[in-house]
Amino acid sequence: MALEEQIFHDLGRCTVGLNAPLQFDASVQGWLQLLSGRTLVVLPTEVRADAVELLRLCTQRRLDAMDCTPSVLETLVTAGLLAPAQGPWPRALLVGGEPIAPALWERLAAARERRFYNVYGPTECAVDATLAVVEPGSASPHIGFALPNVEVHLLDEHQQPVMVGQRGEIHIGGAGVARGYWRRPKLTAQRFIADPFCTQAGQRMYRTGDLADGWRLAPSSFSAGRTTNSRSAASASSREKFKRRSCGCTACVRPPSSPRAAEPQRAWWHTSRPTGSRWRIGARG
The missing domain is CATH 3.40.50.980 (Rossmann fold)
Structure with missing residues (x-):
């Protein structure tokens, strides 16, 4: 827990x-x-x-x-x-x-x-x-x-990591991700997608529909929103169409304090593992 x-x-x-x-x-x-x-x-x-x-x-x-x-x-x-x-x-x-x-x-x-x-x-x-x-x-x-055993990624509409300072959709991976929606294969395929950041084969991450900024992600109904009408697994039948609406749910991701100038600045994500350092941050070019 x-x-x-x-x-x-x-x-x-x-x-x-x-x-x-x-x-x-x-x-x-x-x-x-x-x-x-x-x-x-x-x-x-x-x-x-x-x-x-x-x-x-x-x-x-x-x-x-x-x-x-x-x-x-x-x-x-x-x-x-x-x-x-x-x-x-x-x-x-x-x-x-x-x-x-x-x-x-x-x-x-x-x-x-x-x-x-x-x-x-x-x-x-x-x-x-x-x-x-x-x-x-x-x-x-x-x-x-x-939290431990959870990974948070900020991705664009092509599921690519956003640049630092840009807004992206929160994707969540890790041990707590559900298998999908009961008898809803189409919706499951839309919301539960392959996790390219995980080294274990077959792992998936969940598209939350929540937007957040890639530098410091502070929730605000004026600066954050949703890309989709995601709903819980218990009641996912009525909100499948994509539309925007105000929301306040975002995450907090920070890049390393002193990245080398030659390093690409395309993607930052936070990972919490049960062992080793508590917070892991990475960059993808």
């Missing part, structure tokens, strides 16, 4: 709140916490709909971690999440599903009682593919770097 290494390991045998509906892919993360010996508190629907009651329950049950969308997080902040009287519960919040507004990001980064994590990834890639810690010094919203 990638999030186990990055987040939950430091929390130990904690209490986790299941805030996502059971039909939502994010709920799988909560159930998996049971396998690690943690206590899982299923948050009632009526409590999840009331920010004040939700914060009260977090304190009563001493929830260490919980996931939510930025929209829900906004209501929690309004209800007093960041106020001293709320105390330290929950200690960690995993935020995903929508872009975090810059103003909210700044408030979260200044919080000292708890930690906030911005997670990004589609159902087709085991939900979470990248992680960003919202902390002081991160001036604008972004979704961080690839």
Whole structure:
């Protein structure tokens, strides 16, 4: 479990709140916490709909971690999440599903009682593919770097790496990529394509439809978008036509700090491996 290494390991045998509906892919993360010996508190629907009651329950049950969308997080902040009287519960919040507004990001980064994590990834890639810690010094919203066993590539319409500073579509490879859509071979062929960056034969990567810049990829509904109407494997039947629409889901890729002038500057990608250096960056000519 990638999030186990990055987040939950430091929390130990904690209490986790299941805030996502059971039909939502994010709920799988909560159930998996049971396998690690943690206590899982299923948050009632009526409590999840009331920010004040939700914060009260977090304190009563001493929830260490919980996931939510930025929209829900906004209501929690309004209800007093960041106020001293709320105390330290929950200690960690995993935020995903929508872009975090810059103003909210700044408030979260200044919080000292708890930690906030911005997670990004589609159902087709085991939900979470990248992680960003919202902390002081991160001036604008972004979704961080690839989680262990995940590869993130920025490619153009021909599936070629974009030049540094240009916008490309996020493609995700690695161990978490699904096999395809159930009984949808045509759609599977469109979205799950061969991974030319992987040394193992037969590996595929997923076209997310999300756009990002190749230097620093910060999510913004004004500067980022989607090339396609990608949808989760559980409900991929109704959004197959290509069109653009606003989105805020992007990744974070940086080139080496001092590339040699003679080296080609055509492509940069981030790779997270279970062994060796945590982050690997490469260039293709």
